[in-house]
Amino acid sequence: MEYPFQIIGIIRSCFKEKFGVPRQPGLATEARATLELQPPYDRPESLTGLEGFSHLWVVFVFHQALRDGWRPTVRPPRLGGNRRIGVFASRSPFRPNPIGLSVVALEKIDTSSAGCHLHLRGADLLDGTPVLDIKPYVPYCDALPEATAGFASAPPEEVFAVGFSEVAEVQCAAREAAGNPGLRKLIEQLLRLDPRPAYCSRRSPDEDGKPARQFGMRLYDIDLRWRVEEGRVLVTELLAVPDAGTGG
Numbered sequence: 001m002e003y004p005f006q007i008i009g010i011i012r013s014c015f016k017e018k019f020g021v022p023r024q025p026g027l028a029t030e031a032r033a034t035l036e037l038q039p040p041y042d043r044p045e046s047l048t049g050l051e052g053f054s055h056l057w058v059v060f061v062f063h064q065a066l067r068d069g070w071r072p073t074v075r076p077p078r079l080g081g082n083r084r085i086g087v088f089a090s091r092s093p094f095r096p097n098p099i100g101l102s103v104v105a106l107e108k109i110d111t112s113s114a115g116c117h118l119h120l121r122g123a124d125l126l127d128g129t130p131v132l133d134i135k136p137y138v139p140y141c142d143a144l145p146e147a148t149a150g151f152a153s154a155p156p157e158e159v160f161a162v163g164f165s166e167v168a169e170v171q172c173a174a175r176e177a178a179g180n181p182g183l184r185k186l187i188e189q190l191l192r193l194d195p196r197p198a199y200c201s202r203r204s205p206d207e208d209g210k211p212a213r214q215f216g217m218r219l220y221d222i223d224l225r226w227r228v229e230e231g232r233v234l235v236t237e238l239l240a241v242p243d244a245g246t247g248g
């Protein structure tokens with residue numbers, strides 16, 4: 001039997017690469033995205049009534065995690081990347097059907113000009129993510145305060161304070177003024193969660209005498225440079241990525 005699913009829309013988000021994307025929605029409330037409905041689903045009447053809901057479920061394809069075959073166990077970063085659990089006990093992008101589910105805040109619905117655009121906040125979605133469906137978040141049945149959550153029973157710890165170099169401070173303010181509102185807060189929200197791969201976060205630079213490694217991360221059309229030093233994150237520079245779009 002065939003199940004003919006169609007892509008109803010595409011996400012335009014501030015996240016241009018996987019590195020640094022929050023591991024769940026809501027962890028970075030400043031993470032902005034726009035869902036652009038695609039023809040023939042870009043009909044304003046298909047959204048009638050949705051304006052009354054503050055949050056949405058987005059059902060999407062992990063389009064950058066497609067691989068042949070699947071493995072029954074995965075190693076979630078949450079467990080330090082060295083403990084295996086069942087794929088169906090995880091939210092890993094690598095699963096038999098690469099389908100993701102995220103609850104996001106619905107800020108605004110725009111059906112005025114070029115199509116139907118839903119403005120979202122708190123996304124954990126890459127730019128270009130194909131969307132299969134959206135559904136309103138309904139607190140009386142979707143919010144379950146008595147639920148238990150195994151190895152993910154608490155939100156991830158915020159590991160670091162985040163500081164900006166003088167240069168980065170000026171560059172960030174200029175970007176905010178030029179059309180990336182909330183950028184400073186977004187950077188803080190992302191970096192305080194320590195997006196480094198587990199093998200880096202286990203290694204302290206003081207232990208082996210090597211200088212702190214520089215990391216680069218793509219946000220909007222910005223190449224964000226930062227490092228971990230003296231127990232905090234220091235944002236060193238915000239560089240422009242040449243010829244990049246600014247989606248989200």
Ligand code: SAM
Nearest residue numbers: 021022023062063064065091100101125126129
């Ligand atoms: N909330 C969703 C869920 O539970 O199904 C996604 C959780 S998954 C652990 C979140 C990670 O998926 C992000 O940190 C990012 O690295 C990755 N991701 C987001 N969008 C993606 C896409 N379109 N393709 C592949 N990976 C993606």
